[in-house]
Amino acid sequence: MREVAIIGVGMHRFGRFLNLSLKDLGRVAVWNAIHDAGIDPKLIEAAYVGNSLAGLITGQEGVRGQVILRDAGFTGIPVTNVEGACASSSIGLREAWIAIGAGIHDTALVLGVEKMFCEDTARSLSALAADSDMELLGGLGFQFVGNYAMRLRRYMEDYGWTQEHFAKVTVKNKYNGSLNPFAQYQKPMTMEEVLSSRLVAYPLTLYMCSSMADGAAAAILCAKETAHRYSSKPLPTIAACELYSLHFHDPRKEDDGELASYRIPIYRAYERSGVGPEDLDVVEVHDAMAPGEMIRCVACGLFTPEEAPRMIEEERTSLKGTIPVNPSGGLAARGHPVGATGLAMIAELVWQLRGEAGKRQVPGRKGKGPQIALAQNSGGLVAGEAAVSMGTILKL
Amino acid sequence: MREVAIIGVGMHRFGRFLNLSLKDLGRVAVWNAIHDAGIDPKLIEAAYVGNSLAGLITGQEGVRGQVILRDAGFTGIPVTNVEGACASSSIGLREAWIAIGAGIHDTALVLGVEKMFCEDTARSLSALAADSDMELLGGLGFQFVGNYAMRLRRYMEDYGWTQEHFAKVTVKNKYNGSLNPFAQYQKPMTMEEVLSSRLVAYPLTLYMCSSMADGAAAAILCAKETAHRYSSKPLPTIAACELYSLHFHDPRKEDDGELASYRIPIYRAYERSGVGPEDLDVVEVHDAMAPGEMIRCVACGLFTPEEAPRMIEEERTSLKGTIPVNPSGGLAARGHPVGATGLAMIAELVWQLRGEAGKRQVPGRKGKGPQIALAQNSGGLVAGEAAVSMGTILKL
Numbered sequence: 001m002r003e004v005a006i007i008g009v010g011m012h013r014f015g016r017f018l019n020l021s022l023k024d025l026g027r028v029a030v031w032n033a034i035h036d037a038g039i040d041p042k043l044i045e046a047a048y049v050g051n052s053l054a055g056l057i058t059g060q061e062g063v064r065g066q067v068i069l070r071d072a073g074f075t076g077i078p079v080t081n082v083e084g085a086c087a088s089s090s091i092g093l094r095e096a097w098i099a100i101g102a103g104i105h106d107t108a109l110v111l112g113v114e115k116m117f118c119e120d121t122a123r124s125l126s127a128l129a130a131d132s133d134m135e136l137l138g139g140l141g142f143q144f145v146g147n148y149a150m151r152l153r154r155y156m157e158d159y160g161w162t163q164e165h166f167a168k169v170t171v172k173n174k175y176n177g178s179l180n181p182f183a184q185y186q187k188p189m190t191m192e193e194v195l196s197s198r199l200v201a202y203p204l205t206l207y208m209c210s211s212m213a214d215g216a217a218a219a220i221l222c223a224k225e226t227a228h229r230y231s232s233k234p235l236p237t238i239a240a241c242e243l244y245s246l247h248f249h250d251p252r253k254e255d256d257g258e259l260a261s262y263r264i265p266i267y268r269a270y271e272r273s274g275v276g277p278e279d280l281d282v283v284e285v286h287d288a289m290a291p292g293e294m295i296r297c298v299a300c301g302l303f304t305p306e307e308a309p310r311m312i313e314e315e316r317t318s319l320k321g322t323i324p325v326n327p328s329g330g331l332a333a334r335g336h337p338v339g340a341t342g343l344a345m346i347a348e349l350v351w352q353l354r355g356e357a358g359k360r361q362v363p364g365r366k367g368k369g370p371q372i373a374l375a376q377n378s379g380g381l382v383a384g385e386a387a388v389s390m391g392t393i394l395k396l
Numbered sequence: 397m398r399e400v401a402i403i404g405v406g407m408h409r410f411g412r413f414l415n416l417s418l419k420d421l422g423r424v425a426v427w428n429a430i431h432d433a434g435i436d437p438k439l440i441e442a443a444y445v446g447n448s449l450a451g452l453i454t455g456q457e458g459v460r461g462q463v464i465l466r467d468a469g470f471t472g473i474p475v476t477n478v479e480g481a482c483a484s485s486s487i488g489l490r491e492a493w494i495a496i497g498a499g500i501h502d503t504a505l506v507l508g509v510e511k512m513f514c515e516d517t518a519r520s521l522s523a524l525a526a527d528s529d530m531e532l533l534g535g536l537g538f539q540f541v542g543n544y545a546m547r548l549r550r551y552m553e554d555y556g557w558t559q560e561h562f563a564k565v566t567v568k569n570k571y572n573g574s575l576n577p578f579a580q581y582q583k584p585m586t587m588e589e590v591l592s593s594r595l596v597a598y599p600l601t602l603y604m605c606s607s608m609a610d611g612a613a614a615a616i617l618c619a620k621e622t623a624h625r626y627s628s629k630p631l632p633t634i635a636a637c638e639l640y641s642l643h644f645h646d647p648r649k650e651d652d653g654e655l656a657s658y659r660i661p662i663y664r665a666y667e668r669s670g671v672g673p674e675d676l677d678v679v680e681v682h683d684a685m686a687p688g689e690m691i692r693c694v695a696c697g698l699f700t701p702e703e704a705p706r707m708i709e710e711e712r713t714s715l716k717g718t719i720p721v722n723p724s725g726g727l728a729a730r731g732h733p734v735g736a737t738g739l740a741m742i743a744e745l746v747w748q749l750r751g752e753a754g755k756r757q758v759p760g761r762k763g764k765g766p767q768i769a770l771a772q773n774s775g776g777l778v779a780g781e782a783a784v785s786m787g788t789i790l791k792l
Contacts, residue, residue, distance in 0.1 A: 001498050021531065047641075052458050055451030055526065059534065062448050062481045062527035063776035063783040066641050070529070070778050075644035076660075079784070080487055081479040085458045091476055095491055102397050102498035130451065131458035133466070135417065138455065245443075245462050248471035264472075380459035382466050387459040388475070 001101035003224035005235040006394070008037025009347035014184040014215035014335030016117050022054055026068040026113040029216035029340075033109070037220040039230040044220065045105040046078045048096045050089030050112040051339040052379070056127035058115055068113060078105075083339075084388040085131035086286065086379030087243075088112060089217065090342030093392065094241040096221050106223050107230075112344070113216040114337035124212055131338070131380040131387070145209055147381060148289040149201035151258055155295065156203065159305040163203040165312045166291030167194040170208045170332060172318050173290050177329025179360040182344070184213050184335025208290045213335035217343035219350070236353045236373070236394040239273035242266075247385040261385040262299035266376055269391035270301075277301035281370030282352045282362045283325045284345035286377050290332040293317075296376050297325060300391075324362040327352060342377040346392065349373040353396045371396045397497035399620035401631040402790070404433025405743035410580040410611035410731030412513050418450055418460070419467040422509040425612035425736075426468050429505070433616040435626040440616065441501040442474045444492045446485030446508040447735040448775070452523035454511055464509060474501075479735075480784040481527035482682065482775030483639075484508060485613065486738030489788065490637040492617050502619050503626075508740070509612040510733035520608055527734070527776040527783070541605055543777060544685040545597035547654060551691065552599065555701040559599040561708045562687030563590040566604045566728060568714050569686050573725025575756040578740070580609050580731025604686045609731035613739035615746070632749045632769070632790040635669035638662075643781040657781040658695035662772060665787035666697075673697035677766030678748045678758045679721045680741035682773050686728040689713075692772050693721060696787075720758040723748060738773040742788065745769040749792045767792045 010032025012025045026049075034041050049065025060067060065081040082091045089112020096108040116124050129138045155161045171191055177183040189207060197206040227235050244265035249257025270276050277300055285296035294308050302323055303311045311317060317325040328334045328348035331341060351357045355369050364370040373394045380387025406428025408421045422445075430437050445461025456463060461477040478487045485508020492504040512520050525534045551557045567587055573579040585603060593602040623631050640661040645653025666672050673696055681692035690704050698719055699707045707713060713721040724730045724744035727737060747753045751765050760766040769790045776783030 001500070023531070053451075055449075056455075056457050058530070059452075059526060060530045061452050061523065062479065063529075063778055064479070066480075066776065066778045066783040067529045067531075070642050075642045077641060078639035079480075079641035080491065080639065083458065083460070083477040083479055084462075084475075095476065095494075098491075098498050098500055099494050101500075102494050104397070104494055104497075127457065130455060133459075133463045134454070134456045135419070135463075243474035243476065245473060245475035246466050246471045380462060382459055382462045387462040 002103060003237050004097050004100045005222050005224040005227040005237045006219050006350050007039065007222045007227050007231040007235065008033045008220040009350045010036050010218050011182045011344060011347050012216040013182045014213045014337055017214045018117055020214060022058055022060060022113055022115045023068050023071040025115060025214055025216040026111055027072040029218040030072050030109065030111055033218035033220050037231055039220060043107055044109050045107050046099060047109040048080045048082060048092035050082050050092035051114060052083055052085050052088045052131060053127045053338065054115060056130055057118055057124055084379055086338040087342050087377045087388040087390050088339040090377040090390045090392060091243060093343065093346060094243055097238045097241050100221055100223050106226055108221045109218065110221065110343060111216065111218045112340040112342055114339040115214050116212040116337055117214050133382050144288055145204060146201050148292050149204050151295060152203055152291055155305060160309055165309055166203055166208060167191050168312050169293050170194045170290040173326050173330040173333045176319060176327050176360055177333025180329050180334055183329045183333055185333050204289050208332060210288045210331040210336035213337040215335060215337035215340045217340045217347050219343055219346055234354045234396055236350050236396050239393040239395045240269035241392045242268040242390060244389045245387060249385055257385050259299050261389050262296060262378060265389050266300050266391035269393045273393040275372055275393060279372050280323060280374050281364045281372050282327060282349060283323060283374045284328060284348055285325060287326065287330045287332065288336055290330055293325060293330060300374060300376055319360055319362055327357065327360045327362055345375040345377055349375055349394050353394060398499060399633050400493050400496045401618050401620040401623040401633045402615050402746050403435065403618045403623050403627040403631065404429045404616040405746045406432050406614050407578045407740060407743050408612040409578045410609045410733055413610045414513055416610060418454060418456060418509055418511045419464050421511060421610055421612040422464040422507055423468040425614040426505065426507055429614035429616050433626055435616055439503055440505050441503050442495060443505040444476045444478060444488035446478050446488035447510060448479055448481050448484045448527060449523045449734065450511060452526055453514055453520055480775055482734040483738050483773045483784040483786050484735040486773040486786045486788060487639060489739065489742060490639055493634045493637050496617055496619050502622055504617045505614065506617065506739060507612065507614045508736040508738055510735040511610050512608040512733055513610050529778050540684060541600060542597050544688050545600050547691065548599055548687055551701060556705055561705055562599055562604060563587050564708050565689050566590045566686040569722050569726040569729045572715060572723050572756055573729025576725050576730055579725045579729055581729050600685050604728060606684045606727040606732035609733040611731060611733035611736045613736045613743050615739055615742055630750045630792055632746050632792050635789040635791045636665035637788045638664040638786060640785045641783060645781055653781050655695050657785050658692060658774060661785050662696050662787035665789045669789040671768055671789060675768050676719060676770050677760045677768050678723060678745060679719060679770045680724060680744055681721060683722065683726045683728065684732055686726060689721060689726060696770060696772055715756055715758055723753065723756045723758055741771040741773055745771055745790050749790060
């Protein structure tokens with residue numbers, strides 16, 4: 001495999017945009033990424049588009065990426081649509097990484113886009129259930145927030161995690177989001193505000209949970225050996241992009257199948273890239289409910305479940321902490337338009353690695369700017385575990 | 397890129413199976429392919445699943461492949477869902493080919509599956525419109541049969557193609573389908589029956605058109621260098637698998653944008669594989685309306701539009717002709733469950749190359765069995781041309 005660099009990223013702000021379509025959101029993210037890369041768009045050889053729910057929410061099934069990219073002005077390239085719940089666009093990144101690595105293409109565009117708000121909120125909510133097995137869970141009123149709540153209660157019981165820890169994580173992420181111009185929610189919050197907001201499913205209160213969102217994120221990839229033709233910026237490379245599905249949880253052998261389903265692709269990514277959790281300068285994890293960040297950090301090996309409370313109390317995961325997590329604000333502050341979330345993580349990490357993250361810039365372990373970053377993204381629920389789980393490592 | 401071989405293929409018969417689910421159809425095709433390959437399923441390292449319309453027809457959006465493959469007994473592998481209208485599973489084949497070629501995986505499963513029949517036929521029919529741009533065409537009552545009819549009338553006008561030629565192609569394909577145990581329609585038909593069936597859109601009569609179908613097809617891929625570990629059968633390799641989208645039709649420069657959108661990936665496949673139309677022993681093309689086969693043959697360079705009538709009159713594309721086309725029966729006889737069609741073409745070509753096609757076995761150009769095969773698959777309609785167009789070449 002050839003080395004693959006990310007030469008540009010772009011987003012459309014996440015939020016509620018009732019009068020914008022999939023095309024409108026996608027177009028802005030794509031062209032922001034093209035401008036960021038400084039590449040002539042005619043030199044982009046292929047495109048990968050991740051989306052999860054447009055078929056059910058907007059009616060655009062079948063050829064989503066083609067419809068969006070045609071509108072954005074693209075012609076005559078291969079367009080591959082991928083779908084994998086909240087990790088859809090990370091899968092797009094992986095497919096583009098492999099294709100360029102294999103030498104099939106030299107450059108590629110990856111787009112993640114989701115339009116969740118529509119005139120009928122009930123339709124959007126029921127569509128989200130389609131990220132699980134519709135025959136088993138789809139008709140039972142299953143909600144992801146309930147799943148997170150049950151998992152977190154187990155950690156409260158076993159490791160002394162408290163609702164205050166969860167509020168503290170949320171306050172950190174709301175603060176980070178307040179510094180992110182692409183975030184859905186850009187307002188800092190106090191512990192009091194988070195804890196007194198409406199209870200959704202104990203221990204989760206309203207402000208701990210991500211809401212629906214519209215949005216898009218895009219990246220331009222290029223074989224590293226030719227990247228200098230297009231970009232004079234620092235060039236993060238994709239050191240690993242691992243995908244894992246259908247974890248079999250054997251209750252006789254392990255006590256937390258969910259954790260394993262997140263951990264396995266992360267440790268495969270560590271193995272492929274030759275780095276470990278101790279080498280990371282900045283991390284984005286999938287926290288559809290902000291406190292879920294603590295479980296994901298455990299899965300990534302950043303700390304043990306026993307260490308977690310102290311890490312949160314000492315603010316070790318804040319922007320200036322020893323291992324900053326979710327500098328973008330994470331899913332509850334940046335927002336979670338599911339098919340766009342994976343690439344939004346990548347966009348944030350690219351900005352951080354290039355030192356362009358403004359007020360939310362992390363310093364890096366050695367004070368000379370971050371060099372190595374991890375994105376943990378997952379989605380869906382099949383047979384009790386993450387349907388899709390991914391680990392992506394970027395190196396400067 | 398390493399060479400990639402197809403070590404097994406399998407299908408679930410195409411047809412109307414109201415009491416079978418996506419899982420039921422997928423499970424049968426997958427296990428037939430595993431048995432055909434003789435591989436221990438635990439050695440399959442990754443899966444790619446192509447489906448186009450399950451979100452709208454069955455409600456299973458989001459994590460389709462994970463839901464289906466979990467049910468089929470798979471655990472702990474990457475599962476990538478791809479979507480591209482009637483070419484969905486060919487895109488899955490391409491992604492698996494690239495991943496194995498790149499060395500990311502050594503083995504992979506590819507599944508194409510579609511469930512079009514449901515208790516509400518109107519839902520199925522309107523879902524098909526979602527393989528076009530829903531904002532532009534989706535609300536206009538657009539139907540693919542009308543598009544084929546208009547294209548064919550142009551060829552009738554310009555090149556003397558007649559409704560009798562179209563009936564003759566249909567009769568050939570119905571005969572081929574009658575020899576295919578996986579075909580939806582296994583009954584030969586006469587010219588009289590085809591021509592006197594109900595007119596759908598002139599020049600197309602009912603029996604010239606593919607209908608809705610349920611079905612699945614699967615393939616097991618493997619790095620050629622290790623394929624001998626699993627299979628002692630002849631091993632077709634994927635010499636090229638090209639994807640093209642969003643053809644820009646400039647009416648000042650070319651007179652048939654549709655033809656160009658089909659031709660470009662085919663000729664890229666010829667270039668990558670180092671073969672030309674004159675080297676092909678057997679061809680499967682995408683004929684959602686059987687007479688469309690003639691246009692696709694022109695796109696593949698098998699004959700010119702001017703030569704087409706004579707080719708059909710002389711039965712040059714029949715099983716024993718100089719260049720057999722659609723030995724499986726094509727889409728109107730084998731059936732067209734859209735997401736499964738691309739891999740059904742591949743399954744047919746693998747059986748032909750291995751000399752296992754029974755009564756529909758083609759002899760090959762030199763009488764020693766076919767050595768080189770082409771699949772032309774396309775799907776969807778965006779901005780007037782094929783949204784997805786593919787060319788795949790298999791070599792023995």
